[in-house]
Amino acid sequence: MKISEAIQNRSSIRAFKPEGVSKKIQEKILISANMTPSGANMQPWIVYAVSDEALLKKIGDAIIEKMDAGVEHDQFIQYYPLQWINPYKKRRIETGVGLYTLMDVGRKDIQKRTEMWKDNFRFFGAKTVFFVFTDTTLIDGASGAFIDCGAYMQTIMLAAQEYGVASCPQGSTTEYGRVVADVLGTPNNLALLYSVVLGYPDTTAKINTYKPARIDISENVTFL
Numbered sequence: 001m002k003i004s005e006a007i008q009n010r011s012s013i014r015a016f017k018p019e020g021v022s023k024k025i026q027e028k029i030l031i032s033a034n035m036t037p038s039g040a041n042m043q044p045w046i047v048y049a050v051s052d053e054a055l056l057k058k059i060g061d062a063i064i065e066k067m068d069a070g071v072e073h074d075q076f077i078q079y080y081p082l083q084w085i086n087p088y089k090k091r092r093i094e095t096g097v098g099l100y101t102l103m104d105v106g107r108k109d110i111q112k113r114t115e116m117w118k119d120n121f122r123f124f125g126a127k128t129v130f131f132v133f134t135d136t137t138l139i140d141g142a143s144g145a146f147i148d149c150g151a152y153m154q155t156i157m158l159a160a161q162e163y164g165v166a167s168c169p170q171g172s173t174t175e176y177g178r179v180v181a182d183v184l185g186t187p188n189n190l191a192l193l194y195s196v197v198l199g200y201p202d203t204t205a206k207i208n209t210y211k212p213a214r215i216d217i218s219e220n221v222t223f224l
Contacts, residue, residue, distance in 0.1 A: 006158045013167065015124055019200050020128055026049055030156070038144075043148075044148050046132070047133070048131040049131075050129050063121045063173070075192075099207075102209070125202070131173070134191060136190070137189065153194060166198070
């Protein structure tokens with residue numbers, strides 16, 4: 001697969017087969033991702049590669065328990081903007097509407113919408129999740145590590161495709177990063193930035209046909 005094909009063909013998968021990703025393939029993906037460039041070669045990513053079903057369930061249950069208790073987030077970093085403005089707000093709404101419409105979930109059907117959101121914390125049935133942390137000292141008044149770790153996430157997802165492994169990046173777990181850290185028992189100096197779900201796609205699942213639209217580059221690129 002050409003790099004351009006991997007980029008064009010990748011999509012966020014939200015229904016996986018029960019088959020797990022072997023440790024050997026996980027290692028190959030992470031070895032490739034470890035070549036991601038970073039400022040001053042900091043390599044700020046610290047990964048917990050979890051394939052223990054009981055542990056993943058424990059993480060998901062802990063997050064859902066927080067949700068059900070009315071806790072909107074328990075995070076290390078503010079992932080989403082505090083104030084949504086257009087065109088970003090419009091894109092967010094269109095993406096959500098498109099997904100719920102595909103799945104025949106009405107705008108006022110709060111129960112079904114909530115259950116779909118909880119699927120994030122059941123990791124869409126996948127058996128492998130990479131939780132990516134960084135040292136809090138690197139993001140204390142600085143943003144470089146965020147950029148570098150974002151590039152690292154992209155490399156993980158593109159490298160995975162070489163082995164037929166699908167992925168879904170998760171900002172949802174970022175919002176409950178402290179819950180994840182508590183369950184994993186990570187050192188106090190680490191902050192969760194995001195997670196990446198990895199597995200083999202369920203090609204029969206309707207939800208996996210959803211691909212949100214991308215704007216034309218004429219709207220966000222200026223050639224000089």
